Amino acid sequence: MQTSEKECVSISPVHSSGDSLSHTNSPRTNPGSLVLRSPLFNHSHFDIVLRRQHSRKEGKPKFTAVPSRFLNLTNDFEFAGWGSISHLTLTPQDICHGEAELNVFREEQVLGQFTASALAANDILGGVFYTLPSVVAVAGVYSPISLFVAALTLFLWRPVMEEMASALPISGASYTYLLNVSTKPVALLGSALLLLDFSATAVVSAATAASYLAGEVTLPFPVYVGAVFVFVLFTLVSLSGLRESARVATGVLAMHVLVMITLIVASVIAWGRGGMAQLSSNWSLGHVGLSPAGIARQVFNGICIGMLGLTGFECAPAYISKMKQNCYPKVLRNLHISVLVLTSGIMLIVLALLPLDVVESGSNILSLLAQKVAGRWLRIMVVIDAVVVLCAGVLTGILSACELLVKLSCDRVLPRAFLATVPATGAPYVTVISFIAFSALIYASTGASLIVISQMFTMVWLAVMALFPISLMLLRFSRPRLPRTSQCSLFFVAGAIGVTVTVAAGNVAMAPTIAGWFALYLIILLVLFYMSQNKVILLRWMYWAYDQLPWLHRLQLTKGWGDGLIRRMRNLRRQEVCLLVKTDEINNLFNMILYVRHNEETSRLKLVHFHSGDIPSEMEANAKILDEAFPEITVDLILIKGQFDPKNLAALSHHLNIPRALMFMSSPGPNFGYSVAELGARIISI
Template sequence: MDTPSTLTESKGLFPYDADITMKNLTGHSSAHTGALPKSDDEVQFNIVLRRQRTRTSGKPKLKAVPSRFLNLTDDFEFAGWGSIFRIALSREDLAHGHNALLEARNQRVLGQFSASALAANDILGGVFYTVPSVFAISGVYSPLSMFVATLTLFFWRPIMEELGSALPISGAPYTYLLNGSTKAVALVGAALLLLDFAATAVVSAATASSYLAGEVAFPFPLYIGALLVFVLITAVSLLGLRESARIASGVLTFHLLTLLALAIASIFAWASVGTHQLRENWIAGQAGLSSFAPILKQVFNGVCISMLGMTGFECAPAYAAKMRPGTYPKVLRNLHISAMILNPAMMLFVLALLPLNVQTHENVLSLLAQKVAGRWLRIWVATDAVIVLCAGVLTGITSACELLAELAHDHVLPRTFLAVLPYTKALYVSILSFVGFSGAIYASTGANLIVVSKMFSVAWLSVMTLFPLSLILLRFSRPRLPRPSRCSLSCVVGTGLVAGAVSAGSIAIDPTIAGWFALYFLGLLVFFSITDNKVAILRWVYWMYDQVPILHQLRHTQNWGSKLTHAMKRLKRQEVCLLVRTDEINQLFNMILYVQHNEETSCLKIVHFHDGTVPSEMEANIKILDEAFPEITIDLMLVEGDFSPKTVAALAHRLEIPTSLMFMCCPGLTLPYPVADFGTRVISL
């Protein structure tokens, strides 16, 4: 840390305070000294200095306010007075900032096909577990239900394109909510995302075990096979072999060839046998449907379950920061078109070539392959299913690890979740924690794939609802944020209505699913609330300890108070930066309020980049705010240089504060740099 040149670190007083008489501090001139009259700016600042000079050193301003603790001290609530620093970034700092910016830009390497492949393995691999589930609900109307479900993505695409153009950053939609609202709202999104990733992993593992069991006789139950898939993919993850774009592209190529071969064989078989099986299925499926209303209900229920076939579409925004410029909208288009063609086509082939009594079989596509081409194609399809679904498990683990790492960087989770193995660099704590959570979900449902699949549908719809919600919050809270792509408000409202209707329909099919979903979701939300409010919880524990005076006398418990205060101080040591451009006290006050309500810290640094001229009331207002928030030490750092991604990265290196803990107000069209290049959080207008 630099030695302050304008204010001493211990009391926050300027070195030249000793040369100022008390009359000078009030703004009155001294005739015998020949002092010149003070300007208004000096008067305002000197009044602040006078208030701080006249109080006892180190005592908080609010000492007269009664303490909530009747028997113990509340001195730990006072964080100390702030200081003013003037910083000139060194060449080493600027070089580090330049390299960090280049490294971030060089990560944007994914082209259209490779970027599409990462999510397409999920969205196209979902056909293996979606087909039997939809046929069980929608019957002969399943192809229509699936096609209508794919059409709903026309609502989401423009919304996701606008969000991606405004904030092309990783971790969406958690990061969308974090930049457009409060941390508490963002944690709701994080809980839904983690539940979605867990459901993805569980359903993929269970379905892979089912397809493998259709070809090889297991000497154990199916759920043991699913657990073995988890063990295998966990070992792969711990070895550091994460799903890369090249591996994903290879898996997708093999999967597309498999579906193409199955489709061609099905077309020839259909042409050979005719429409006899289709007519039988249609007549049998119409039994009991005497009016339009039950048919419409059956189609709608099928649409609700068919949303399982769209899973993976929500993964594309999570790695938008790694795509080349202009690639993201094309990726969304590719995912949508492929799902709209292939998924309904597979369902139509099943309806036309297989009898109704086998259409709900878990290995239905293997049975279709056996029907249209023989054993060789069945083995090919089963192999493809196992590979793609295992890749889905790996995608769930990898996506969850990235989310858990983001939460650890944002101090929601302990830094332990960033621990890596020495050689493979795998995030072993995050991997094992997520796999354990996924296993708990699978075990608590009695290893029932149908229950997990239905809950998966609700979780996915909840995650997709976050996108229109994020856009509404972003438009209201950050209206000046530049975005090349825009969608209409009617599209946003319509998407919300569609998501709400389909979610309600999914729950209406089986109301018990709402209970399972609420159980896991609320459990995650409570966990995140506890980990994000550690100091607040310790303060409550300290208060309860204070209410029992006898504990202060016992030999084994009398030191609890000092241990609790030490723990609270340690948890609040992490420094946070506010990047400000103005000295308007109302804006500074609101930004500090955001930090106070969303981050557990007692060390705040307000940073202003300047070219030699500092706003006239900047220092005085910071001193006032330092007094207004005695629980936070507020330092002012005046940095020479222009405000740019390079200088922000250089300052982060100088202060050893990650850019994820640097906050700024919403930039406008005049800022010549993309907001994503800064790596900071946007917290105000």
């Protein structure tokens, strides 16, 4: 407020109720003195802002001095409308709906540690069928050492993943982690990597299953046709619902464990009868012409390739919200111990019983082992087990991808159609079919080459695993107050990142084309996600190009294009989002609105404050200032008398018809009594 030497100003209190605003400005009668009577802050309500808003007619733009960048549009195009202040009372129907939604959330936590382990274990344990030949090809007789060391590295990731999950027990894995600790564009990078990883999981599993079967019997069709058949079969299984899919996965895992135990027992008996002669012979042959540096190189290359046998470990966080409480660490433990024992143990048995040249041939090693130690009956069992468990790896990829794609749809990255479900089972059929089509497209684009897909799979898996320690560092820096029950040392974070970089460099050094395939698919996905996330920006560019060509406005065919683009932009920006605010500190409110402006396509924002009767003194005034500061966004303030808890938040979501995934809040503190997963809101500030 400005005064002159000839005038002094006294500001009387301004009272606001909802949108009813008033102000008084009266000059002092004593011109000989300059007196400024400062009002109480909670009564002034920033008189200048209110006077300017009160004096304007309804609907008049918030600014008129800055011209529009569009030739044929007025400045009104950028104006979203004035916001309002209102008091809301949640109805009993809203409360009932909120309780029902929370009950559904709790009922979805159906997976115990064994069923949850089975979904990822079929992938990680099925890797024994395609990892062993690849590792032997580069590590020779040192393959058991390489596989054992590769499995040991998971000791670095387990504490990191447990801490992230305890802070953010939300499905979607690295995408949801990055979404809650950074910005949406960064999170979309994580989602692209995850989708590639799940797709590679499904493709490698399906193609390996068909190849393994083709190595035992003569198929009446090409291998890629067998892979397509596997895709179709497990698409139908996925459409039967999560609970049924978990039961199928558990049954498959039980069969796999039984067959592997039978194979190991028979092999140990045969090893005991035959002695150490074969192992000694293989060890001697493997040492020929190798220096200590050459041995170290072989072991290191084996570790790099052996990481492929750990794929599936990253899938467990993708469906963590479906697990029962406190079973996630047990799932990681089960997966880790099983792969630690199985892969290196089986590899040692293979070298102890089969000649090195046979092992290095890479032709269905485990079926050859079964034939030698027990005969044809066990070989048939191993082949059947290989095909079935590898097919179950397809199921793991599908279910993990579905959780991610549904989350992307809830966050308005993908169309709402991805949320459509089969009425009888609740399975998201659009999501399942879209993922299978995407995976089939990747498989076809490589010429149905299992080698290319496997190489790309290794790089994608390493990139996804790197996201866990990176997410944890961002969590500790940007959300340090977020409650968590587990906390690990920074040694594990640094160690996981170091291992990732080292192994990725080793894989690229062995096959430089890996980096090219990886970059190609990643860039394609990032472009698609960027276009889907920034639809309004792309439409604005399209309208600008249309606006620069006046002759298009005169053609009958293209005359209505401009109006259509404008309607589409306005419809997209009408989608509302909600900010859940606790205090009236304007710097925090300003930063939260900036987050919405940079990460969401909307022109309608609702500030919501739950209170017990005492409303922060500057809440209404600051809402009006922010409404003035962001002309392209309508800022509404909603004051709700009630407790801020998951039930009321779900009721509010129902009342406003805004998904909880589009409700944003600051990080809760250590004394907050509810889980972030129960709230369902996104954390966007410290």
